[in-house]
Amino acid sequence: MEKSSRANVLIVDDSSTNIRVVSNILSTLNYKIYIAKNGIQALNLLSKLSPDVILMDVQMPNMNGFECCERIFNILSPLTIPVIFLSGSNDDSDRKKAKAAGGIAYITKPINADELVQALDEHLAIAL
Secondary structure, eight states: OOGGGGGGGEEEEEEEEHHHHHHHHHTTOEEEEEESSSSSHHHHHHHOOOOOOEEEEESSSSOOOOHHHHHHHHHHHHHHOOEEEEEEEEOOOHHHHHHTTTSEEEEEOOOHHHHHHHHHHHHHHOOO
């Protein structure tokens, strides 16, 4: 994907530190970034914008990333937005839950910038 296309990326994470790390990686690549601090904010934002991809934290209060992803797909069906999960867990069961919820990739924290950019480039090339 040509990085000047400014794809819209929604970051959903309850940690300001994680948001800052991911935003710093993406801002240098001209992605347009939107932020939601929890699943409910993410669902509300989706009524106002159409991100090209969602970066979704797994562990959040009130609604975890898996549940939020499932709700997104129920609301938008048949439209889909690629969801890439970001998690501190390297557990295979969480990877399976991410896939079952509709996630297209699962990246563990701490975030490796190259891995994140590669996943975004691969999935945005398909989505755009």
